[in-house]
Amino acid sequence: LTLTREEAAALDRCDELAGFRDRFVLPEGLIYLDGNSLGPLPVATKARVGEVVEREWGQSLIRSWTDHGWIDLQFRIGEKIARLIGAAPGTTVVADSTSVNLYKLLAAALHRRPDRRVILTEAGNFPTDLYIAQGLAAHLQLGHEVREATNVLSTLDDTVGVLMLTHVNYRSGAMHDVAALTRAAHAAGALALWDLSHSVGAVPLQLEADGVDIAVGCGYKYLNGGPGAPAFLYIAKHMQNELRLPLTGWLGHAAPFAFESGYRPAPGIGRAVVGTPPVLSLAALEIGIDIALEAPMAAVRAKSLALAELFMTLMAEESAFTLLTPQAAPRRGSQVAFAHPQGYAIMQALIERGVIGDFRSPDVLRFGLAPLYVRFVDIWDAVATLRDVMRSAAWKQDRFQRRRSVT
């Protein structure tokens, strides 16, 4: 390898974020490069969840909705996420899943552009984004079309009602320029809907400065909120009171406890919540976000880029792998991806050796680089393990071959 393990270790010694690693449970002997799929357990989460279960639910029961602030939890955590994504107070709330939030905001955005019938997105966007748009278009029966473009800029025209993009691509790790694309959408008369699932917590975001209209994001990737953690959504202040959301549940009512028979949307971001929120999952999410807020984003970004550069440099000699991630730093999120025709088997062999990345059909090996707990030596060791797998042809063993049921 073009750099020694000792040199990688030296980078760790200079890492100002090194101390954050102790905030997470990281099983001995494992190199975890899948935090872009499921972030690890923060050490503090166990006690917090236990407290919510035993003290709040167990002892205070129904009174916890007020006494322990459960009723405000979605908003309190939303305000913390707002700080992570460069959003103004009162613009961000935790609710439902990313998919459900996409539906809510996309439907509301289409309603704001009644004369336009195209939802423009990128070919290769995360499937749930595409599926939600397809399902909504079919459901509305108003002739909407989901257009998947390779170059969205050249396809933006006056038929486009909403430009819906994921900030960092889930496979390649390529990152869009939020400000430039939002400007282009606005210039074309469209609204911009951003999915921040693969960027929040790992790359800098400044939604307000970038003029973003609406956005959604995921809680269980770089925010380390736990499996299936609730998602969040953002609505720019100036749009909130004119936005008609399709999912008008009781908690989004202006006076939920008045039990009125007619729906009146809550003022501001409050209308974006729907049903009773999953308190246990919310409690876990808050711990992950609190940790993310402690880390200076500039340092997070610098380390993320450095980890990726190390990974790409060490992999440069592995000519059988095609780098899918853009090499230019501003075009990269916080993951690296390589294509290999035998990607599935190779990833299985890596996982068996304790290097946890993941595989995405048809041939992508994906490695998430979460700066709060991934070390430079982890990258060195991961690549060394990969080289060992390739040299020994370990991946050719029968047990690593793709089963038909895994597609």
Added chain:
Amino acid sequence: LTLTREEAAALDRCDELAGFRDRFVLPEGLIYLDGNSLGPLPVATKARVGEVVEREWGQSLIRSWTDHGWIDLQFRIGEKIARLIGAAPGTTVVADSTSVNLYKLLAAALHRRPDRRVILTEAGNFPTDLYIAQGLAAHLQLGHEVREATNVLSTLDDTVGVLMLTHVNYRSGAMHDVAALTRAAHAAGALALWDLSHSVGAVPLQLEADGVDIAVGCGYKYLNGGPGAPAFLYIAKHMQNELRLPLTGWLGHAAPFAFESGYRPAPGIGRAVVGTPPVLSLAALEIGIDIALEAPMAAVRAKSLALAELFMTLMAEESAFTLLTPQAAPRRGSQVAFAHPQGYAIMQALIERGVIGDFRSPDVLRFGLAPLYVRFVDIWDAVATLRDVMRSAAWKQDRFQRRRSVT
């Protein structure tokens, strides 16, 4: 009182469900009659949630989706709920919130009745049911109308696409005849959508025998699944493959891990899930359901009715209170409700004395009677406390008066 505390205690000694009380954490000195809003913590839940957090998430990380069956959790728990509601295997799944599930099923049902524009429901239905229907109708822009009737049977005509009802009314505790109303809906050419939130786990249900088309229900009331526990939904087998749900998320795809660009619904009930499920909240829910499955439903129903009869008998002398719950057993769910002009202050005074019921605007005192942990002496003590509050005029104290912010 017309019955002594000792006589109530004698009823507890003969109660075949008495042993279930030990399965729940019930704080000393508290009489908890609000399990129809939030069920108490099962003793086993703490360890189970701890295991999922520490061992499954903490140690196995992303591998838990397969190794610990997270990916099947919504379906595994759904199958258990199916047994509670008299549904066939493969018809019930845990997903999202009750409100979101209502939206999904109501939208799909309207799509099956394209020539009909009326959603018929009951005046006084739970607000989120009304709000979701109103929001959906507005969103579709197809001229749908939400009709709230006092007598739905006389309002069922050939304009009605969906009859949407809550089985047990959240305020009065009045219970509908599922079979008769579903038959009436079908005879009128409409589909029947039932909200089981205030009945599941407390009253017998036989969805398949009753010919129910679609249904939703709540996990945190009589199922004791924890605050904001995920909800469930039911789709009759014969309708599943023809039902077009509007929220087409990646987990409802026929092959979610193929990451195809076009949505193809999963066969059967699988299409009704949307995004990644909240695993911690699901784990807690499963414990509550496991306990419910151990209790013979006939015994649960018999005790529920007996608890309510005792409550109503003891309250008969309290002429200032108007009974809102039907006295005929087949017309009752598992709660009793009384109106009193000073209901709010009276409930506050009761809560301060350790009797937890709840208040619903404008004047309703509501008491949930969960047969798995509520004792006959609890009813006796609750009514004795209420009499004491009334005799001493304790509720007139300033601190019990309604603040303007509570509406």
